[in-house]
Amino acid sequence: MAASFSVFLPIDHTDPSVREFATFAVAKHNRDSRQNLKFESVVKAEMKEADFPIYRIGLTAKNGDAVNNYETTNLETL
Secondary structure, eight states: OOOOOOOOEEOOTTOHHHHHHHHHHHHHHHHHHTOOOEEEEEEEEEEEESSSEEEEEEEEEEETTEEEEEEEEEOSOO
C-alpha cells in the first residue's frame, strides 16, 4: 500500500481564530524565550489534513525596531 501524503492548503488568514492563535504563539514564544516580540499581523495561513488538522501560520512580529517574519505550527484545532 502506497503512503498517502497531504499538502498544506491556504485558509483565510483574516479569520479571527487564526489571529488569536498567532497572538498566542507570540506570547508563548516570549514566555519560553524571555524575549519581547510584539505581534503585528498574520501574513498567511495554511492547513493540512492528517489524523487531525495541522495549521501553519506565517506572521510578522516586531523585535525592537525591526519587523521580522515568523512561522508557527499548531497541532490542535483553532
